[in-house]
Every structure is written in C-alpha cells, then in structure tokens.
Amino acid sequence: MFQEVWSHMHPIVVHFPIVLIIIATCYDLFWIITKQRISPKQGFWLWTLAFLTAWLAVGTGPEEDARGNTNVFEYHQNLADLTTGLTFIVVAFRFFFLFKKKEFRKSLLIIYCLLSLTCSAAILSVGYFGGKMVYDQGVGVKMNGKYVNPPKPEHHGD
Secondary structure, rough: OOHHHHHHHHHHHHHHHHHHHHHHHHHHHHHHHOOOOOOOOOOOOHHHHHHHHHHHHHHHHHHHHHOOOOOOOHHHHHHHHHHHHHHHHHHHHHHHHHHHHOOOHHHHHHHHHHHHHHHHHHHHHHHHHHHHHHHHHOOOOOOEEEOOOOOOOOOOOO
16 A cells, blocks of 8 residues: 555645645745835745655656656756755745844845746756656556556666
C-alpha cells in the first residue's frame, strides 16, 4: 500500500506549490496596490509553505516515467528547479527584512514584486509542461496496470 501511495505522491503534491505561490503573489500584490507597502511579516508563512511544498514536489517527481518518451521533461524539470530556487529567494528576502524589522522601501518593493511575479510565471510554466506530459503524451499514466506510454529502456554505450 505504501508503494501505491508513494507512486502517486507527485501528482498529489504538485498542486500545493502552484496554489500557494499564486495566492502568495496575489496577497502581496493586494497589499502593494492598496497600501503601497508590505511588511515582511505579512504572508511570510504562506511563502515558506510554498517553498517547502515546491521542494517536496521536485523531490517526488517520477523522472524514470518520462525517460525517452517526452520532449518536454527537461523544460518541466528545469523550470521546477528554477521555481523552487526563486521561491527560496523570496523567503530569504522576507526573512532578512523580518529579522531587521523593516518594511520594504519603494525600490526594493519593485524588485520584490517582480520576483514574486516571476515565481508565479515560473510555477504556471512548470504546470503547463507537466500537464502537457500527462495529458498530451500520457507520461506516467497507467490503464489496467500498464503504462499508456511506457518509459524507454536506458541504453548505455558499449
């Protein structure tokens, strides 16, 4: 049973960073637009949870399912790594200012806003390529216990 649950962990987990990053970005934009400022404390845990779930999603990705049968896996994987890194930078940025007990100044607010929007664009791109692999190419999809698009065996140079 554990193996069965673990084999479905990535599709379960991936939705959390998508939702959390988008909500965190919208939350930040709301405060930036309405108040022209944002406290590092506001939304800190939302971004921290987004980072942790992004890291978990990357760690549970079934890379072997995509072996040899998709042309978009590397885009998906590289964008997922980039998104996780950007989300970590957002959390570190907020933690630094939280520790200093200061609000973001105008110039830093613009940089921060661009960073969080880039995180959102990156996570949406990750989801796009992940969906393309599953829904268009059948990567990781099983029917009656057999892969719809089975991974290709690895060939090592002789």
